[in-house]
Amino acid sequence: MKIQSVNLSNTNVILTAYLLDSSPEMPNIKQRPAVLVLPGGGYRACSDREAEPVAMAFLAEGYQVFILRYSLNQHAVFPRPLNDAEEALTLIRANSADWSIDPQKVAVCGFSAGGHLAAALGTMGSTRPNAMILGYPCILEEMSDIFPAPVPGVDQEVDELTPPAFLFHTFDDRRVPVQNSLAFADALNRKNIPFEMHIFPTGTHGLSLARPLTSSGLQSMVEPVVAQWFGLCTRWVSSVFGEFPSSIEPVLDEEVHEYSLDVKLGLLWNNEQCKKLILDAIPELGETPHPDAMGVPLRTILSYDGDLLTEEEQKQLNDGLKTISVI
Amino acid sequence: MKIQSVNLSNTNVILTAYLLDSSPEMPNIKQRPAVLVLPGGGYRACSDREAEPVAMAFLAEGYQVFILRYSLNQHAVFPRPLNDAEEALTLIRANSADWSIDPQKVAVCGFSAGGHLAAALGTMGSTRPNAMILGYPCILEEMSDIFPAPVPGVDQEVDELTPPAFLFHTFDDRRVPVQNSLAFADALNRKNIPFEMHIFPTGTHGLSLARPLTSSGLQSMVEPVVAQWFGLCTRWVSSVFGEFPSSIEPVLDEEVHEYSLDVKLGLLWNNEQCKKLILDAIPELGETPHPDAMGVPLRTILSYDGDLLTEEEQKQLNDGLKTISVI
Amino acid sequence: MKIQSVNLSNTNVILTAYLLDSSPEMPNIKQRPAVLVLPGGGYRACSDREAEPVAMAFLAEGYQVFILRYSLNQHAVFPRPLNDAEEALTLIRANSADWSIDPQKVAVCGFSAGGHLAAALGTMGSTRPNAMILGYPCILEEMSDIFPAPVPGVDQEVDELTPPAFLFHTFDDRRVPVQNSLAFADALNRKNIPFEMHIFPTGTHGLSLARPLTSSGLQSMVEPVVAQWFGLCTRWVSSVFGEFPSSIEPVLDEEVHEYSLDVKLGLLWNNEQCKKLILDAIPELGETPHPDAMGVPLRTILSYDGDLLTEEEQKQLNDGLKTISVI
């Protein structure tokens, strides 16, 4: 994994990228979905409780994750925070090839005021995310009262370009009333934008993952019932973006420039000379190897079964394969 | 998060540390459990499929994680790999203060040949981990046949110092027979070392997380039933190491050197002068603030509720508090 | 378990009771919560798919369950179905002692049109349930269009006496639009009635448990994501009604009329003569038996450990205890 921090245009606005490694052993993961996390804090802070722990939870799903620390306090005059989010999203898509991201699978995930910003990006952004995850979001214009500067009511802004949404909220949230999520759901429904929403009866505002991990040590911040949101959410994300591929058909689409142990068995098998050379060296493979093996480089197969060839024999076979010309 | 790579004594042996950040917002997480991951690969490779994806899954639990790429192939002559693991464990404990780790909560987690090494560390190590997580581990001496060099049968080595263990295996693993885990469980039981063990009927060798994420694209590497192991495992780890604290009693044990907005409300409340100054500025707090608030720095409380004080008023209050002497 | 069918006042209206057994081995379960199930079917049928399988799922939680087949078709003229439900609820509470039910823990659970009836009972009933479970409920007055007779819009009827509610719905339900649940949630919120609500994005109308079991064999009726509703629901019910008690303190509140093996150990221990007689016969028990044992009849303890006393010795001890007078 690599971690990169990028200063965006506005003062003190930082995008931190958590980028998982690619590996030849994981050929099914060339492009990953990405999640842009917007922590909450009333446009006065970006809570650490809604930043790294949330990022880690999405990384465990195999997604590339970004945390945006956006414009706050006197700088939080709309649309400045929205511009920060637009800039972050544009940067993620612009670098998607380098960062192994599918540019059409970028979700935004915001909490509280960060949920307002996420919903604003999804409804008003000059560029839009492909999915929105909104935790106890501020939605209504009247939430402006607790912010340093007025914000638009994003329930008023839902349009045909708004991406699908996942929302969760607690009924007894006294800081950001559940009416916020209900109003946004209603607005999505009117525009026929699909959504999943979970309203739990009990839990204070700002629960983040609702686990001891994000509790600041406070019992009131641990709600096992609400903590179910994250599992529900990842299931939703994979229904929207799809799972990482795992079909029995090995992926044999790349072009071969030179035969060697590092070429997938299925591609070597397509060449009769290669096949003969390999079978002479490793008769155990048999005429029709297991389909699973066809998508794996021969070297990997050998590494799993050390009895097949000695290192010296591997070297010989590799040299032999290299002499066979690719048509 | 920080990522650090450390070269250990032996050639090509690298320990990669994934270290989560501390935060004043998470005062209950000063020391974290740690997991030392040992990927499998027949002592001939360290599989990427059992490295970073597993590390991410444990990071999402809030643990510090380390991946050890230990001695392989001609270097895998015992006890050399064991020495690598001992060195890694020693290093982790030696740096536990810097790395926010509880040195008595370090688990080792190994798969296949890495499971052999993990079990060796737990039973034969000159220093021992506090818990062992063993995925389809090689245990029996006869597994030496598929390794580059002979290894001891670790079922023979279980002693009174062996830490508790979590094991999982599939019945129809043809590469590393289930007899390996059964024999180790039996040996643990004879020495009265507690363990949890899950044997699933179906699944090939080397499943890692058994999810599309770690499938290399092969259908045979996705087994939702087996994928339950990780949830079972984290539940076990937290029963062994305990959860992150989250009691309603705020933690008020630190020493105060200077009063300011950055001091926890409960500590400020213990000083009558501070209390008076604060109540004059923020009568909304009331004589007896909510217990949850007592363990939180006053500045954090103010950041959640921007209506309480303007930035200017915050500065004034902070200056006022600083003039009050700590007895 | 006993099954009883009761004909209610209106033609063809039948209440079927599924009543779990009490047992001296389960002294913590004297009164059970109850669930009154109202299957859906457009007030034209009561679907078997939303009847027995749902009843079984609640019985597995230890609840007494009732299925009401209410007035349909030409008989479904409001308030006749409501009267059926009121009569059923009254009957359940009137028989609560006989049927081992806590009369203050009776939930109603309805699906589709049955959800309309459940919500009507909760908002308009002359007697009210203690909780409502509403699956893809018809709520709005405009749903009258698909019913044999007009019904009131129950979102208009929420009042202060309305009990807490659990709702689930799918966004793309074309038969009963999600707007029904959203409107009811909004009405509950305005009256500050607590609720839990789950809206899933995908799934046809009438999913029942959304499992193969209730699928009628149709793939479209199996939705693993939606099937999560039942686990969420039972968790909600136990948060509303509480779990069955399981404290370490044995329940020792009953009055003893005669000492014998059938009296709880803790109550025998309170009498010095009994205690002495028992310790003479079974010294293994020790002066201070495990607290768990104190709430269990002595005969049960003996049944678990057949080595303690022969049957003949048990008889003797029993006879001896009976001679000791209860003060």
Place this chain on the structure above:
Amino acid sequence: MKIQSVNLSNTNVILTAYLLDSSPEMPNIKQRPAVLVLPGGGYRACSDREAEPVAMAFLAEGYQVFILRYSLNQHAVFPRPLNDAEEALTLIRANSADWSIDPQKVAVCGFSAGGHLAAALGTMGSTRPNAMILGYPCILEEMSDIFPAPVPGVDQEVDELTPPAFLFHTFDDRRVPVQNSLAFADALNRKNIPFEMHIFPTGTHGLSLARPLTSSGLQSMVEPVVAQWFGLCTRWVSSVFGEFPSSIEPVLDEEVHEYSLDVKLGLLWNNEQCKKLILDAIPELGETPHPDAMGVPLRTILSYDGDLLTEEEQKQLNDGLKTISVI
């Protein structure tokens, strides 16, 4: 549901059958798997805690369930209890047509001493179950010490006819040591009989479902970690026996004796006269109705959508269909 009690040959041996209803709405559930529950109690009692609550849990999965109260105390001289179990199994299979059971999908589920009996039935029975579920089973011959009469060590009896098994146990069970399950797993493995096994570290003997429901009110009988066994078990059972069918292809295999509203739409569609008559009455259906609808009787479709035909029109259409002769 029907409940039936049958007295078997031996004194006081009773088989109680819990038989779920069939329904034309659930045409995919004609034959159900069955579970024969054998409660524990040291061959001195059959614990209620391991009887009805367990039966309910399996009924919720859609299985037919039987509880056998087998020979106890002085009657528990082997092989008498085994004969009881054999007789029960034979009876279940003999009545499988009447009781809607697939005779090749009958599992036995026993706890403690009942687990011994279940394992004896699976390894020594003159007739065998199709799967074994063993909760903290007594396996070893040495367990005879706590029984009223000696029993065979069933680990010695595993043979090629032994069905697959699911086992769970706790490491710190002091009454029936975990060695019992380990020995049985080892014996199964030697004969290559597939099994799933879960050993949890913590929990007293006799946990049943390990939930408050089966706790007798004792805190020590509630172990959320161990309570996972039941979900793991039902997942295993459905992997062994298969799920209830739910393919998009409607089942159209039955013979039609007379056309009517009670015939499946797909079968009506196969007859051009029927199709024409229906389309004239209900043009909304269209030439090619949704595949899901093809397996459902036309009357059911009409019951879901009351706007299609009035009752009078339904009657007319039904009469019309009846006049069309089945070729």
